[in-house]
Amino acid sequence: MAVIGKKAVKKVTTPKIKQTKLLINNKWVDPVEGGSFKTYNPATGEVIAKVAEASAKDIDLAVKAARKALESGPWATMDAADRGKLMFKLADLIEKNAEELAVLESYNCGKTITDARGDLVGTINTLRYYAGWADKIEGRTVPVRGKFLSYTLRQPVGVIGQIIPWNFPLLMLAWKWGPALACGNTIVLKPAEQTPLTALRVAELAIEAGFPAGVINIVNGFGETAGNALVIHPGVDKIAFTGHVETAKIIQKKAADTLKRTTFELGGKSPNVVFADCDLEQAVEGAFHAIYFHCGQCCTAGSRLFVEQKIQKEFVERLAAKAKQRKVGDPLDESTQQGPQVSQEQLDKILHYVALGQREGAKLVTGGQRKGAKGYFIEPTIFDGVRDEMAIARDEIFGPVVSVLPFKDFDEVVARANDTFYGLAAGVWTKNIDKAHNYAAAVKAGTVWVNCYHIVDTTTPFGGFKMSGQGRENGEEALDHYTETKTVTVNLA
Numbered sequence: 001m002a003v004i005g006k007k008a009v010k011k012v013t014t015p016k017i018k019q020t021k022l023l024i025n026n027k028w029v030d031p032v033e034g035g036s037f038k039t040y041n042p043a044t045g046e047v048i049a050k051v052a053e054a055s056a057k058d059i060d061l062a063v064k065a066a067r068k069a070l071e072s073g074p075w076a077t078m079d080a081a082d083r084g085k086l087m088f089k090l091a092d093l094i095e096k097n098a099e100e101l102a103v104l105e106s107y108n109c110g111k112t113i114t115d116a117r118g119d120l121v122g123t124i125n126t127l128r129y130y131a132g133w134a135d136k137i138e139g140r141t142v143p144v145r146g147k148f149l150s151y152t153l154r155q156p157v158g159v160i161g162q163i164i165p166w167n168f169p170l171l172m173l174a175w176k177w178g179p180a181l182a183c184g185n186t187i188v189l190k191p192a193e194q195t196p197l198t199a200l201r202v203a204e205l206a207i208e209a210g211f212p213a214g215v216i217n218i219v220n221g222f223g224e225t226a227g228n229a230l231v232i233h234p235g236v237d238k239i240a241f242t243g244h245v246e247t248a249k250i251i252q253k254k255a256a257d258t259l260k261r262t263t264f265e266l267g268g269k270s271p272n273v274v275f276a277d278c279d280l281e282q283a284v285e286g287a288f289h290a291i292y293f294h295c296g297q298c299c300t301a302g303s304r305l306f307v308e309q310k311i312q313k314e315f316v317e318r319l320a321a322k323a324k325q326r327k328v329g330d331p332l333d334e335s336t337q338q339g340p341q342v343s344q345e346q347l348d349k350i351l352h353y354v355a356l357g358q359r360e361g362a363k364l365v366t367g368g369q370r371k372g373a374k375g376y377f378i379e380p381t382i383f384d385g386v387r388d389e390m391a392i393a394r395d396e397i398f399g400p401v402v403s404v405l406p407f408k409d410f411d412e413v414v415a416r417a418n419d420t421f422y423g424l425a426a427g428v429w430t431k432n433i434d435k436a437h438n439y440a441a442a443v444k445a446g447t448v449w450v451n452c453y454h455i456v457d458t459t460t461p462f463g464g465f466k467m468s469g470q471g472r473e474n475g476e477e478a479l480d481h482y483t484e485t486k487t488v489t490v491n492l493a
C-alpha cells in the first residue's frame with residue numbers, strides 16, 4: 001500500500017519515449033501495412049506518441065518467428081537453468097531501469113507514481129520467482145503394470161499468444177511471461193492499445209538480456225484486428241488473456257476452430273463483507289483501499305461492500321469522510337493518491353453507471369462527478385442503500401464507485417455474496433475466527449482476504465471461479481497451464 005506524506009513531495013519529470021515499433025524476431029520493425037495509432041496521457045488527454053499498429057500480416061510474421069525459435073535454434077536446446085539465468089538477467093535490467101519504467105507506466109496508464117513503483121516491484125518479483133522455477137519443472141516415474149518403465153516429461157505448450165489489458169500493463173506482462181518462459185515456450189504478446197509503451201521498453205531490455213531471436217515478440221494493436229489474428233492463427237498453441245468477460249467469450253469461440261488452449265483472467269464484482277465484530281478502523285481503511293486502489297480499475301476491486309446493518313451508518317460516514325479527503329490529480333506528483341481513469345471510454349462508462357445508480361434509487365453519498373475538464377479524473381464515489389438487483393450492484397463498473405449493501409446475518413450475506421456469475425475475489429472483516437474461516441470456505445471466489453484486501457503475491461495462485469476465469473496465474477499452478485505432459489513407456493521385458 002502506498003505510504004503517502006512521509007517523504008518530501010517531489011514532481012517527477014515526464015519520460016522520453018524510446019520505442020514505438022513492433023518487435024519481431026529480435027528486430028524492431030515497421031508494420032507491413034504501415035499502420036499506426038495514437039497513445040495518450042490520461043491525465044491530460046494529450047497524444048504522447050504514435051505507435052506501430054500490427055495487422056494480421058505482422059501477426060503471421062511474429063508467429064512464424066516464435067515457432068522457429070520454439071523448434072530450432074538456441075532456445076529449443078537451452079538448458080533449463082540457462083533459461084532461468086536469462087530471466088534473472090531481465091529482472092535485474094528491469095530493476096536497474098525501474099524508475100524510468102515506473103514513470104513511463106504512470107504517464108501512459110495514469111496510475112500514481114507510487115502505485116507504478118509498486119507494480120515494478122511486483123514485476124521484478126514475478127520474473128525472479130519463475131526464473132527460479134525454470135530448472136525445477138519435473139516429471140514423474142510411474143509404477144505402471146507390467147514390465148515397463150513409464151515416466152512423464154513436461155514440455156512447453158508451444159507458441160503462446162498473450163493478450164493483456166491496460167490496468168497493470170507491466171505486471172500483466174510479467175504474469176504472462178514468467179511461467180511461459182520458465183517452461184520453455186515462445187511468446188507473441190499484444191499489449192493493450194491504450195498502454196503499449198512499457199512493454200516495448202521491457203522488450204528492449206529482453207534483447208539486452210540476451211533472449212534469442214523469436215522467443216519474445218511484441219505486436220501492438222487493437223483487439224478486433226491484431227488480437228483476433230493471434231486467436232485464429234493455426235500456429236499459436238495457446239491464448240492467455242486478461243480482460244473483459246465478453247471479450248473472453250469471443251476468444252473462446254474463435255479459439256475453438258483450432259482447439260487452442262486458453263486461460264482467462266477476467267473481471268469481478270467482488271463482495272467485501274464487514275461484520276459488526278470487526279476492528280472498525282481497520283475495516284474502514286481496508287474497504288477504502290479495496291475499492292479505490294488504482295481508481296477502482298482492478299479486477300479484484302471490492303465493489304460490493306456488504307456492511308452489517310448495526311454499523312452501517314457509522315461505517316458509511318467514516319468511509320465518506322476519507323473519500324472527500326482523497327487527493328485526486330496529477331499521477332506523477334508523489335502526493336497524489338488517485339490519478340485519472342485510463343481513457344475517455346472508461347470515464348464515460350463510469351459516469352453512465354453513476355447516473356444509472358441514481359435513477360435506480362440508490363443514495364449517492366459522495367462523489368459522482370468528473371473532476372476538471374482535462375484528463376479523465378473522477379471523484380471517489382459512494383452509493384448507500386444499494387439493492388442486489390440494481391445494475392450498480394451487478395455489473396463491473398471498473399471505477400472508483402462502491403455500492404454499500406446492508407445485511408443482517410451470516411447465511412444471508414454468504415448467499416447474496418455468491419449471487420453473481422463472477423467469482424474472482426472476496427473480502428471479510430471480523431475478529432471472530434470461526435466466522436472468517438466459514439466465510440472463506442463458503443464464498444465462491446478464487447481468492448479470499450481475511451482482514452486485508454488486494455494482497456496478491458506471485459507465489460500464490462490467482463484466478464477466478466465461475467465466469468471470472470479459467471486456469472490460474474501465479475504460483476506453481478500457473479506452470480500447469482504452460483506445459484504439456486507426455487507419458488513415455490519403455491519395454492523392459
Ligand code: NAI
Pocket residue numbers: 163164165166167190191192193221222223224226227228231242243244245247248250251265266267268298299346349396397398
Ligand atoms: P477488453 O477485454 O476489450 O481488452 C483487453 C485486451 O483484449 C486488450 O488487449 C484488447 O485489445 C484485447 N481484445 C479486445 N477485443 C478482442 C478480440 N475480439 N480478440 C482478441 N483480443 C481482443 O477490455 P477493455 O475494452 O479494455 O475494457 C472494458 C472492460 O473490461 C472494463 O471496463 C472492465 O470492466 C473490463 N476489464 C477487466 C480487466 C481485468 O483485469 N480483468 C482489465 C481490463 C478491462
Ligand code: MG
Pocket residue numbers: 223244247
Ligand atoms: Mg474492449
